[in-house]
Amino acid sequence: MLEPSTPVQYVKGIGPRLAEVLRAKDIATVDDLLHYLPFRYEDRLNPRSVAELRAGEMATVIAEVRNSGLFRTRRMPIFQLTVGQGRTKLKCLWFNAAYLQGRFQPGQMLALYGKVEEDRDGQLQIMQPQFEILGDININEEGGADEVEKKAAASLEIGRIVPIYESTGQGKLTPRWFRRIIRGALENLNPNLPDPIPAAVRAHLSLVSPREALWKVHWPDAGESFADLQSSRTAAHTRMIFDELFFIELGLELKRREQKAHTGIAFRLDGGVREAIKKILPFHPTAAQKRVLKEIATDMQTPCPMRRLLQGDVGSGKTIVAFQAAIIAIENGYQVALMAPTEILAQQHYFSARQILERAGYRIVLLTGSLEQDRKRDARRHIAQGNAQLVIGTHALIQDRVEFEKLGLVVVDEQHRFGVMQRLKLMKKTDDRGAMGVSPVKPDGDARCSTAPERDPEPDVLVMTATPIPRTLALTLYGDLDVSVLDELPPGRTPVVTRSLPDERASEVWDFVRKQIAAGHQAYVVYPVIEENEERELKAAEQMHRQLREKIFPNLHVGLLHGRLDADEKEHVMREFQQGKIEILVATTVIEVGVDVPNATVMVIEHADRFGLAQLHQLRGRIGRGAAKSYCVLMRGGKVSEEGERRLDAMARSNDGFQIAELDLELRGPGEFFGTKQAGIPSFRVANIIRDRQLLEAAKREAAFVISGPNSEISKEEIDRALREMRSRWAQSYGLVEVG
Numbered sequence: 001m002l003e004p005s006t007p008v009q010y011v012k013g014i015g016p017r018l019a020e021v022l023r024a025k026d027i028a029t030v031d032d033l034l035h036y037l038p039f040r041y042e043d044r045l046n047p048r049s050v051a052e053l054r055a056g057e058m059a060t061v062i063a064e065v066r067n068s069g070l071f072r073t074r075r076m077p078i079f080q081l082t083v084g085q086g087r088t089k090l091k092c093l094w095f096n097a098a099y100l101q102g103r104f105q106p107g108q109m110l111a112l113y114g115k116v117e118e119d120r121d122g123q124l125q126i127m128q129p130q131f132e133i134l135g136d137i138n139i140n141e142e143g144g145a146d147e148v149e150k151k152a153a154a155s156l157e158i159g160r161i162v163p164i165y166e167s168t169g170q171g172k173l174t175p176r177w178f179r180r181i182i183r184g185a186l187e188n189l190n191p192n193l194p195d196p197i198p199a200a201v202r203a204h205l206s207l208v209s210p211r212e213a214l215w216k217v218h219w220p221d222a223g224e225s226f227a228d229l230q231s232s233r234t235a236a237h238t239r240m241i242f243d244e245l246f247f248i249e250l251g252l253e254l255k256r257r258e259q260k261a262h263t264g265i266a267f268r269l270d271g272g273v274r275e276a277i278k279k280i281l282p283f284h285p286t287a288a289q290k291r292v293l294k295e296i297a298t299d300m301q302t303p304c305p306m307r308r309l310l311q312g313d314v315g316s317g318k319t320i321v322a323f324q325a326a327i328i329a330i331e332n333g334y335q336v337a338l339m340a341p342t343e344i345l346a347q348q349h350y351f352s353a354r355q356i357l358e359r360a361g362y363r364i365v366l367l368t369g370s371l372e373q374d375r376k377r378d379a380r381r382h383i384a385q386g387n388a389q390l391v392i393g394t395h396a397l398i399q400d401r402v403e404f405e406k407l408g409l410v411v412v413d414e415q416h417r418f419g420v421m422q423r424l425k426l427m428k429k430t431d432d433r434g435a436m437g438v439s440p441v442k443p444d445g446d447a448r449c450s451t452a453p454e455r456d457p458e459p460d461v462l463v464m465t466a467t468p469i470p471r472t473l474a475l476t477l478y479g480d481l482d483v484s485v486l487d488e489l490p491p492g493r494t495p496v497v498t499r500s501l502p503d504e505r506a507s508e509v510w511d512f513v514r515k516q517i518a519a520g521h522q523a524y525v526v527y528p529v530i531e532e533n534e535e536r537e538l539k540a541a542e543q544m545h546r547q548l549r550e551k552i553f554p555n556l557h558v559g560l561l562h563g564r565l566d567a568d569e570k571e572h573v574m575r576e577f578q579q580g581k582i583e584i585l586v587a588t589t590v591i592e593v594g595v596d597v598p599n600a601t602v603m604v605i606e607h608a609d610r611f612g613l614a615q616l617h618q619l620r621g622r623i624g625r626g627a628a629k630s631y632c633v634l635m636r637g638g639k640v641s642e643e644g645e646r647r648l649d650a651m652a653r654s655n656d657g658f659q660i661a662e663l664d665l666e667l668r669g670p671g672e673f674f675g676t677k678q679a680g681i682p683s684f685r686v687a688n689i690i691r692d693r694q695l696l697e698a699a700k701r702e703a704a705f706v707i708s709g710p711n712s713e714i715s716k717e718e719i720d721r722a723l724r725e726m727r728s729r730w731a732q733s734y735g736l737v738e739v740g
């Protein structure tokens with residue numbers, strides 16, 4: 001009897017050597033094997049006879065091998081096979097397929113799948129069909145049709161809907177091999193395994209049992225809709241997808257509850273504080289900004305530590321909201337840390353903070369890695385003594401073990417530069433650090449936040465991101481955070497006009513830039529820096545800078561900004577650009593996040609096809625920030641890939657970050673989009689979080705329901721079993737942080 005955890009080598013037909021081959025496919029246990037799902041199915045219930053085939057259709061046909069051979073054309077060897085039934089014939093061709101020589105014996109039965117075509121003589125043929133040698137079954141055998149039917153019923157190969165698995169191990173493990181092995185594993189699987197999903201949840205969604213799901217996903221009933229099967233929409237698929245999503249959501253839900261169980265700070269929000277928040281505003285906040293501030297302020301007033309994600313497209317005005325939240329903490333006598341992913345962005349925030357907050361009397365310090373030792377030491381002293389009320393820096397702030405006197409709020413800006421995993425680590429780091437005043441997790445899912453005096457309260461955390469992830473996905477992926485959305489741009493913005501042009505038209509572009517500058521505006525010229533050959537690309541940016549300064553714009557001030565400059569140089573260049581002394585700023589993607597110079601109305605992006613969509617959108621977000629009309633020119637040199645063209649096209653058509661993100665998701669797939677590799681988002685075996693959004697929402701809802709139990713619908717035993725299953729999956733499969 002097999003258990004899900006049994007190593008595959010003990011499955012009949014596998015053994016230690018093949019187990020090794022399977023391990024390369026991440027198939028280590030019986031459970032893994034049973035989750036190796038068919039990537040498509042073939043309808044061999046009623047395979048066509050050759051006579052029934054029509055040109056233009058995809059079809060499965062079962063026929064007998066007549067003859068085969070290799071013939072050479074001038075360009076390549078072609079393998080030709082003729083199969084038939086009675087007097088009908090079908091030709092199959094494979095290009096460059098000398099390896100097929102000797103594979104087929106006359107009289108063998110074959111299943112073939114592919115697109116039926118007519119050759120020049122009107123003969124039916126299939127080019128490069130997928131095939132499977134069925135071997136011993138012979139339709140033409142003595143005994144006629146009855147005998148064939150009996151054999152077919154016993155066969156896994158014909159007379160049914162057949163699962164097609166991807167072969168592996170250099171083709172040694174064929175679809176046919178998987179069919180036999182997986183079927184055997186299913187037959188020997190312990191039939192009495194309890195379902196880890198509680199009965200009430202199963203009932204809410206009419207889920208089939210795991211056993212039924214496994215059987216039917218591999219061996220669908222004849223009655224199953226073929227279209228549903230191919231698109232993974234059968235009841236069996238649904239159960240398996242939900243299963244996968246549910247246990248992730250259960251873990252996230254539990255984490256969120258645990259966060260809430262910590263002791264936080266209950267900030268006061270009286271008339272004086274309200275007055276202070278209003279006083280700093282240089283403009284009328286948008287309705288969205290007001291709503292989001294209210295959500296944040298409400299969190300801050302409760303004794304639970306805030307864990308909130310603020311999502312807002314570039315330019316939606318997140319910074320001022322963060323400053324207002326900072327004032328709440330500062331007015332309550334606490335310190336605030338504002339962390340940015342790059343030095344330039346930290347400096348940018350420092351400038352605005354000085355304009356907006358220092359003027360109102362708040363004390364602000366900048367602390368970044370490349371500050372001079374003296375300045376760093378001073379900054380640290382001010383922070384430790386509590387003189388500094390707002391500390392702005394890069395993430396070195398946390399890594400360098402900075403001592404705060406009384407930290408009340410941490411704001412993490414432009415989260416999209418970090419994966420989810422990094423964020424978790426960041427918070428964990430906060431956890432480990434006594435200096436951040438954080439106590440260890442209390443493993444009690446049901447606890448309320450308290451103001452227990454014996455514990456140091458934890459600071460509130462506000463994470464800000466410009467990645468416009470669809471809301472339901474955000475809720476799910478950042479499942480342990482609450483989410484606020486700034487879904488409105490400040491008034492008076494005119495959408496940026498975007499054009500994509502070939503390099504040959506550069507001189508027109510430079511003329512245009514000249515005109516804009518003559519009209520009193522400023523421009524960016526952006527150069528890609530791709531990490532692997534940063535050195536070379538940097539040289540290109542430097543060269544570009546020289547050329548623009550000396551040859552193209554000899555009468556204008558052209559500045560250069562890139563990541564390798566030291567902090568003072570960066571600060572200097574940024575200040576000059578901000579003050580209009582630099583008219584054209586040549587930059588690498590260091591300006592991608594946060595930089596805010598409303599007078600800049602043109603951005604020329606060189607080699608735009610090399611950038612990802614999200615990055616282009618971020619870059620473009622640097623312009624269109626003032627009242628004047630802004631222009632983004634996407635330059636492309638040489639040959640651009642088809643996908644590159646689609647990206648440029650999407651940018652020219654849309655200014656909406658949400659739309660662009662959706663398209664980006666489509667083009668790159670969720671793994672790349674979310675940066676799964678660094679981010680540690682679990683890679684799913686069955687689920688696809690885009691296709692299965694609705695199940696994802698259901699999983700989240702049901703996870704919350706389970707954790708709120710026990711009650712009349714759900715017993716303590718069921719909850720415990722689900723939690724046990726969740727913990728073992730989180731530990732084994734997702735490699736995510738441990739949960740309570």
Ligand code: ADP
Pocket residue numbers: 283284285286289312313314315316317318319320466490491594596598625
């Ligand atoms: P992001 O959300 O991309 O960080 P910022 O906070 O940098 O956006 O804001 C973008 C620009 O919009 C800044 O110049 C900011 O001063 C301005 N801004 C923000 N909110 C408003 C508002 N309500 N009315 C007018 N301008 C605003």
Ligand code: MG
Pocket residue numbers: 318319413593594
């Ligand atoms: Mg910003």
